[in-house]
Amino acid sequence: GGSGDPAANGGSGSSDSGSSASGTISGQLAGAGASSQEAAQGAWTQNFIALNPEAQVTYDSVGSGKGRDQFISGGVKFAGSDEAMKPEDMEKAAETCQGGTAMDIPVYISPIAVVYKLDGVDNLQLSPATVAGIFSGQITKWNDPAIVADNPDANLPDKAITPVHRSDKSGTTGNFTHFLSETAPEAWTAGEVEEWPTDGGQSGDGTSGLVSTVEGGDGTIGYADFSKAGNLGVAKIKIGEEYVAPSADGAAKAVEASPREEGREEGDIAVEIDRKQTDSGVYPLVLVSYLITCDTYEDQATADLVKGYASYVISEDGQKAAEEAAGSAPLTEGLRTDAQKSIDSIKAKA
Amino acid sequence: MSETPAAHTAAPAARARIDTTSERHLPWYHLALTGLASAVLAAIILLALGKLSIAGVVVLGYLLHLIIGFAYSRVREGRRWATDRFVSLLVFGAFGLALIPLVSLLMEVIVRGAPRLVAPGFLTGDMAGVIGGMDAGGIWHAIVGTLLVTFWASVISVPIGLFTAIFLVEYARTGWMKVLGKGITFLVDVMTGIPSIVAGLFGLALFVTVTSNPGIRIGMMGAVALSLLMIPTVVRSSEEMIRLVPMDLREASYALGVPKWLTIVRVVLRTAIAGLTTSVTLAVARVIGETAPLLLTVGALPLLNTNMVSGRMQTLPTFINSQYKLGNAVCNSDTLTNPITGIEHACSVAINFDRAWAAALVLIMIVMVLNIVARLVSYFFAPKSGR
Amino acid sequence: MSTIDASNKPAARKTVASGSGRRAGDTIFSALSVGSGLIIFLALAAVAVFLSLQSREAIEGSRELTGSADAVSLLEYTGPLIFGTVFAAVLALLMAVPVAVGIALFISHYASRKLSTPLGYLIDLLAAVPSVVFGLWGGVWLVPRLEPLYLFLNKHLGFIPLFAGEPTAPMKNLASASVVLAVMILPIITAVSREVFLQTPRLQEEAALALGATRWEMIKSVVLPFGKSGVISASMLGLGRALGETMAVLMVMSPGFTYSLHIFEVGRHQSIAANIAAQSAESTGIDMSRLIFTGLVLFVITFVINAIARAIVSRGPKS
Amino acid sequence: MPQAITVEDLNIYYGDFLAVENVNVVIEPRSVTALIGPSGCGKSTFLRTLNRMHEVIPGARAEGTVEIEGQNIYAAGVDPVNVRRRVGMVFQKPNPFPTMSIRDNVLAGVKLNNKRISKSDADALVEKSLKGANLWNEVKDRLDKPGMGLSGGQQQRLCIARTIAVRPEVVLMDEPCSALDPISTLAIEDLIHEMKEEFTIVIVTHNMQQASRVSDRTGFFNIAGTGKPGKLIEIDDTEKMFTNPANKQTEDYISGRFG
């Protein structure tokens, strides 16, 4: 499509943009993927367009899975995903990437909050094992000894706990269950799953559905992006010896301190979050979401466009925009440097 | 025959006088009286239980009235009138019951949607540069997108649906046509059960295969996916309407030497036009709020795009859906600057929900207008009974 | 009147046998009609083929075919979904049809002309509400208001399996989903039934009244029999919509995958369409294929249900 | 006991349109009264006020009194359904219930009043009514077939059978024979003769010979022009009406027929 169209199919960069001699980037670029990134991607695309009026970037929030699928099939030139590409996906992506490789670039870090609605209780504190007990159905009353032990000062009612989980398959559930299985393996035995492992119970579709379900009940508890907690109570989670409230800072720190996944290609940054870290102030119940790009594109225009966009996304400005719009945690300096290195490697097919 | 039928049906003694008091129709205020009695009784019962509320009185009062009104009428007017009264009450009750969701839904949407609807620029602007909790943004692009996609869906499905209905009623009467007709009727029924998301997946697969462009997302794809959902509604209800045109009229037309096709166009369709407009309006209403297929086929775009065959498009249902999914906005700072216009806006946590409700209100209003237009059409074209 | 005679004068008349058999207009028109029918045929065939092809991976990789214990059993996966889908739709239909027929009768035979038109319009408005909004309204407005009713029924009629179980707030259960579905299909059933009822031949209504029938007796003996097939096909339309409805169910029901009769319990049921919508965003490969397989199953369910409905209609008296 | 029908100062309206003006007439019990007059003069309209079928049409109403058994059927508190049960009606166009079998069509009215009629009684009643309508021989083998399968004439006879099965006191007939063949017409005319032993009969007919054959008294309606109300010009013994009518209009109309 010509540049007159507001948007078009992925990456058909206009011919004059190649060397970006004018200093601005132009062309059309489509991405798709995780809905967790939707608010942030909204801010990035809009800001990027404002900076480069000749460019047109769109993002369809269709879910991580669909986003990766579309990326692999060549439907979109970049994807947003709550999960790094799996090795078998990497193989499939080789064709789209002109024989090169796909890269995961962490761009969006968001703390996950344990949210609850319980009249009269403002400062709920929970240890991971208690959370796991609640969500696996072993703890059913708010005045259960385990909760009382975490909250010696609170006035806990004799009320049933209604745990609320996500009814859709989601990266948030994946990170939440991963956290539980690492920090409370005895209480949480279902392991890391994106789809809630047990039947029944209260649930909600998407973050909004979950939040409204928690709001609609009494004695309900759930988990959601910290930025979406709204009016709900947010529990402090016991990390080491401290009870820590979710915060952007703590989340960023936890990611910074986590190791990279081994055996990945050069430039492919998959963070293996260390859920067990206990340093003061870290909050390892966190979601890392990636921007997935190729390292090789079919033409220079697309390569420039993706490069320009990705650079903006991880830039200080971009991260700040996301923080304002989506409440995410800005990337730490170290991560940003690595990410920039990866982005710099993006090129057109020789 | 031990007894002539006349003996029990027509024996003069068995005939009551017309004004007989044993069975007579009481004036309407008896119904009002029993109604009042029921309401009072309901109030007393609820008061005794300590659960007095207006809704409770209405519901319990209605239920009690079903019994009391029936019993009273049974005693004073006899079985037949009692049954008649009872059914009338049920019918009125059904209507009242249907008003509950209708009124509450409209109220909910109006109360939550109206404030944002009247915000400056909401109806005329788009979402360019609107990020986070920015207290700005409009839906003009989505309104236009919805109208375009629905219009094209209708352009595809109304002729197909109408011609199919014509085929079923006018042609599928004998021989192989009848067999084909039965098959099609059945398939149309099955088609009503296609989940909208499957229609979306199908539209996606169809266009991707045909254009061999895996990234294709255009308005026309949405129109095709929607027409898959719309066609069965059009066929079924217009078939019903066309069937109701009396055979007499067709015969009168044939006898005047009018060919079959002109008879269908000028007599059958003309006579059924009121019903047909209702069918089409219903079908449009059926699809205009579909989210899932559009999400998969037309994508999303914060700007206006009127080109059906190139580029993504925003539509109201997907807009509502994505705003709802965005949920609570983040307001780390009091103001946000639109990067494109450079204008500073306040930040509002609930802005996404506000926009969703307001867009829903607009969607409902669009369908209302469509309904009014359809009604005007049927009013001006309906058979003039003159009675 | 010479002009009239001129246009009809014998010389201008062709012989009876003139013209070439059938006329072009008729040929084109009937071709268009048959063609449209065939398009539907093709479209449906295409959907069926598409669904079958896409679900091949899931079928071939199922426990039933591979025999491997790790593979997902399609029967176990789909069974509860079928149950939930049909259960919710049938409940919705049971609630909606009597009310819809009542409203249709109210508009066609009880309310005065002046009143009935705007009233009909009002009900049609419901059809206009997008399903997302039904979902929002269902969650925010309806569910809390149904709670006392559920608790009441659960407490006093709990011996009936339907009302048994343990309801927990918020009442995002099958009952709520069915109520929302019922409201959603109400307008379409009402609209079609109303139109059919209004077409009852006046002469027959008068015949019944002249025999001394009350209004209800007239309706029972003339209007309802006349409108029966219309009401049934309207219900089928409604049922189709209820079976395939996605967003509202997704937003109003906490899903679960069991064969539970307890409609007040949350997390017991899920519908096929809602499940596809909930899972498809994050599903790829065989998982996606399995979801599409459930879409195929829904397709087949509508097939079967319609076949049954057809059998019921055709067993009735023919006019 | 069949009763006289006394109509006083009856004005009949369709909305604002006065269709029939100021009718005053006494219809004798156990007699046949024929109503004749040109098309559109309001014969059907008047007939339908005698069992309150008129008000079934939206906007239609009647003012004045119609007394049966000395009771004004338009008085407040009178149930039109009761009126219609005692004043039966046969229409101009045959209107059997399409969803019912022939047998059920005949029993339709009876079942409303008497839910639990025994099978043998019902059979007997069906047979008697169908015989009365001269239809028995044609349909006795297919009583369970739908009534709509009959030819037009047969359908009308079925409707007559249905009405007389209820055995009302008064039977109103609006051109009941206009769709019948002569043989059926004759049978119906005979039936009318028989029926007047027990019933009061009012019949609208265009066939003046029929009027003269079956009726004891004949009423002549006329209309001054389109948009004007119809009026009862004259009512008298049939013989007198057809030989020596008092009114010039009547004479013109009747002689026009035989001209």
Place this chain on the structure above:
Amino acid sequence: MPQAITVEDLNIYYGDFLAVENVNVVIEPRSVTALIGPSGCGKSTFLRTLNRMHEVIPGARAEGTVEIEGQNIYAAGVDPVNVRRRVGMVFQKPNPFPTMSIRDNVLAGVKLNNKRISKSDADALVEKSLKGANLWNEVKDRLDKPGMGLSGGQQQRLCIARTIAVRPEVVLMDEPCSALDPISTLAIEDLIHEMKEEFTIVIVTHNMQQASRVSDRTGFFNIAGTGKPGKLIEIDDTEKMFTNPANKQTEDYISGRFG
């Protein structure tokens, strides 16, 4: 030029049911042929084969030949639409088009075929046709009102006006007067007299007087019993038929009427 209609070996079916058997008859041009017979004997069925209206009913068909102008209308390649344009038809029940005004109803034959006609021609045609149907005076002030607003008799006359407005060569009438009052009937009968100067007319009627008044030839159909096919028993000059029929059945039927 109106033409004779020659019917040879005509068998008429409804699906597998043989409704009318083996009709052989020549209908003279510029004459009126009346068809009489008891209800259900197949008069309407036969009439409808003369302009191929019969086949409009699913499953209905006719075997044999019907020749108009020496051309068999059932031959392959004959367009039934052309046949019907030249062989018009008036039905038993009035069936004006409900969506059309009185004026448009009269012009239906012209307008539905998308023919262009000037306003003055149309006005003249409407007036002439309505006058022919004796309806002009009653409706001339409300030509733009819906046709359904008329009384039954008026509606039927409107249908007659509609048919004669097309000015076919042959006009088939199925009990056209059964819903008309004597004055309108008389006018129609006069019209039939006029029309036969130019048209061939076939009329089904139950009114034997009408048959004797209007027709030149009369055909008598009869039926042996239910489920048996109807047959044309006899056709002859009207006078002969009513005074000295050749067939015993005819005599019985006719004398039964005048008995």
